[in-house]
Amino acid sequence: MKESRLYASFNHAIQGVVHVVRAEKNMRIxxxxxxxxxxxxxxxxxxxxxxxxxxxxxxxxxxxxxINTAIEEVVNLITTDYHPLAKxxxxxxxxxxxxAALTALAVGYLVFIDYFINLDSIVFRQDIPLHYxxxxxxxxxxxxxxxxxxxxxxxxxxxxxxxxGHTAVAxxxxxxIWETTKGLPVAAxxxxxxxxxxxxxxxxxHNWLEVFTGACVGTLLTLIFFRLMF
Numbered sequence: 001m002k003e004s005r006l007y008a009s010f011n012h013a014i015q016g017v018v019h020v021v022r023a024e025k026n027m028r029i030x031x032x033x034x035x036x037x038x039x040x041x042x043x044x045x046x047x048x049x050x051x052x053x054x055x056x057x058x059x060x061x062x063x064x065x066x067i068n069t070a071i072e073e074v075v076n077l078i079t080t081d082y083h084p085l086a087k088x089x090x091x092x093x094x095x096x097x098x099x100a101a102l103t104a105l106a107v108g109y110l111v112f113i114d115y116f117i118n119l120d121s122i123v124f125r126q127d128i129p130l131h132y133x134x135x136x137x138x139x140x141x142x143x144x145x146x147x148x149x150x151x152x153x154x155x156x157x158x159x160x161x162x163x164x165g166h167t168a169v170a171x172x173x174x175x176x177i178w179e180t181t182k183g184l185p186v187a188a189x190x191x192x193x194x195x196x197x198x199x200x201x202x203x204x205x206h207n208w209l210e211v212f213t214g215a216c217v218g219t220l221l222t223l224i225f226f227r228l229m230f
Contacts, residue, residue, distance in 0.1 A: 020065065026065060027069070036229075037108065134172075137172050176190035179223075197215060
């Protein structure tokens with residue numbers, strides 16, 4: 001029972017985020033800019049502390065937009081007529097988003113300015129760390145899977161549906177091993193990834209087509225990141 005409640009909580013939370021992404025143009029802009037910042041941070045090889053600052057800033061930006069949308073919906077639920085207090089509430093919540101956006105802009109400038117000045121030596125003369133590529137591939141695959149399921153109207157974004165997210169993540173890890181080492185670990189990685197896919201079918205959570213599609217998504221995206229960036 002506890003596991004089902006935990007799953008339901010995560011699923012409802014993700015559905016809330018998906019709703020805001022679908023309904024709010026600003027949220028889609030924030031999401032796109034956040035992904036671009038993460039990719040840029042990977043290419044420029046920023047320090048771990050700088051990456052922490054960027055992740056926290058992006059997270060605050062998303063939270064502000066989510067809260068702003070929630071407040072607007074509550075106000076609309078209470079009254080659909082014009083009211084001075086309703087206007088103030090919406091303006092204040094929008095102001096919170098503006099403050100978060102300006103803060104994100106300032107943090108981004110402080111983090112990236114020195115890297116842009118030395119762009120040639122950083123990008124073209126050094127390799128991107130492997131752990132950055134792995135994290136970037138995992139995050140991209142997870143976001144694509146969630147967006148795919150949300151776009152197809154699937155209610156349970158963390159379980160079932162096309163494609164299999166667990167299988168995709170397993171093949172991201174397997175291909176990452178393949179790209180960075182040789183021998184037995186490679187075979188073991190793909191064997192474990194295949195077992196993950198089989199377990200999803202055996203558990204009647206996915207069918208073979210969904211598992212195969214998840215494996216293809218994880219494999220192709222990871223190859224793109226490693227072959228183009230490393």
